[in-house]
Amino acid sequence: MIVASAALRGRTTLSVMPSPSFPPGVVVLDGGLATELQKRGANLDDRLWSASVLIDRPELIAQTHTAYLEAGADVAITASYQASFEGFAQRGLDHARAADLMRQSISLAVDARDAWWDEHGSDDRVRPSVAASVGPYGAMLANGAEYSGDYGRSVRDLRDFHARRLEVLAEPSAGADLLAVETIPSLLEAEALVAALAEHPERPAWVAFTCRDDERLGDGTPLEDAVRVVSEASNVFAVGVNCTAPAHVASLVAHAAAASDLPVLAYPNRGAPYDAASKTWGVPDPVDLAGLARRWVDAGASMVGGCCGTGPEDIRAIAAAFA
Secondary structure (H helix, E strand, C coil): CEEECHHHHCCCCCEEECCCCCCCCCEECCCCHHHHHHHCCCCCCCCCHHHHHHHHCHHHHHHHHHHHHHHCCCEEECCCCCCCHHHHHCCCCCHHHHHHHHHHHHHHHHHHHHHHHHHHCCCCCCCCEEEEEECCHHHHHCCCHHHCCCCCCCHHHHHHHHHHHHHHHCCHHHCCCEEEEEEECCHHHHHHHHHHHCCCCCCCEEEEECECCCCEECCCCEHHHHHHHHCCCCCEEEEEEECCCHHHHHHHHHHHHHHCCCCEEEECCCCCCEECCCCEECCCCCCCHHHHHHHHHHHCEEEECCCCCCCHHHHHHHHHHCC
16 A cells, blocks of 8 residues: 555545555646557557557557657556457457457556656656556447447446456556556446456556536436545545546536545547547547646646547647646
């Protein structure tokens, strides 16, 4: 157990719980992985989306992690969002190969972080952490259901799905500093994740929800209710929202902060519409994420970054805003 700092928690007391080492003040997360991979020439027209690059062009993933670290990110989130045994099986990959690819998603980030730190590490910056991405069940379906939570599955089904992946992503030897449970659209999946995470109490995790408006998850559940559920897990050290339109984030951060004493994180997309059929994002309106990030911090967030549609330039601007 590590004592989480009062600066990170935004409270005047300390709490004993698993927590990675973060810098004091605002923690800067990285940005959209798939967005940057596409800019670097990756073809994501695949049910596995960014996880397909683990098979075809893993060097692009390493390059992307490095770009975000150079931009000022304190956390590198791995390319395991859409990685699952079921998804890889659809590509003809057996259990052992799928597990190796999940581990590779972590090693790519760890190696990129270590190489960058060896060259650029300094006393005025805390060594960045690596977060193993744990995407929702809907990401495996590859039909946009991660934004609605309309799966037709029970809590037990979803728990078992996540438990199989966590056996790999959460194993200490894999090398991740924490788990980034993200883009969770429903209360049902939140309940399943609490059960799955309980099997790995030594692994710190954050949980971020995707929301459809200023108050509710994709399935209509008030964010405050979902935050209370996942806050019951002893190893969840932060809660918040991701892959949500920026216009909703300040209000959602305030709701999350009202529901829990845990630190709140916010890393939205750029607000463009998502086309599940083509697996592409539309053209977003211009957004000053750095300016908005100040509003999120004022509302109660202590960890900020970007998701789909954002890139290293956005993270650089956010990092500069809180330098």
